[in-house]
């Protein structure tokens with residue numbers, strides 16, 4: 135097997151007495167589309183922050199394409215090809231969609247005209263082509279989520295960490311967003327997503343890690359994890375798990 139694009143070994147982080155992430159080890163393979171799931175407060179966002187450099191681990195190591203990046207600043211990691219999105223989207227409200235996306239493009243493009251041209255291409259990829267000249271504050275929630283995705287994509291990531299890009303969307307908006315995420319992965323970008331929308335996890339992810347109380351409690355294909363007793367106890371509950379098993383078997387109504 136080739137070297138993982140991202141590798142965590144024994145990563146832990148506490149906030150005072152709260153062990154938010156405990157001894158997590160995982161490897162993300164290049165070109166994969168995978169998911170990190172678990173109950174509220176499980177430590178998923180903290181783990182993303184530890185991966186991307188927004189937080190330093192107390193113990194353990196993070197490697198990006200074999201290079202030790204433990205505790206390295208986020209902008210340096212972005213320059214190396216790892217970019218994350220945020221659950222709470224905070225665009226530059228008064229600036230246009232194009233200008234917001236261009237901020238990401240400036241990571242690798244010095245000239246404004248080039249960054250704006252790149253922004254236009256990326257906007258079309260995420261379905262924001264018609265909104266390029268709108269101020270970001272005029273976007274709907276779904277539009278803001280697409281903008282967050284676009285800003286990250288404009289950095290030309292090799293590995294994209296998506297923190298709940300589907301949160302707050304209605305079923306129709308979720309259905310519209312799933313092909314966008316799939317398209318990004320199909321274009322060769324490795325995608326790891328934190329997601330509570332299990333329909334999307336079942337449809338998109340080839341491998342899932344399950345976190346509960348800071349610890350990895352299970353991993354496997356979506357079909358495997360929804361059958362795992364620890365995952366049912368800690369997160370899904372019996373009703374949801376049964377429904378998802380039907381989805382996995384392709385027999386959902």
Ligand SMILES: Nc1ncnc2c1ncn2[C@@H]1O[C@H](COP(=O)(O)OP(=O)(O)OP(=O)(O)O)[C@@H](O)[C@H]1O
Pocket residue numbers: 149152154172173174175176177178179180181
């Ligand atoms: N900066 C911080 N200071 C103190 N405690 C924190 C901090 N960040 C997170 N925590 C705590 O760490 C635990 C894990 O939080 P985290 O946000 O990583 O969980 P999560 O799995 O992403 O949850 P959710 O699904 O609700 O977003 C929670 O108990 C949270 O309150």
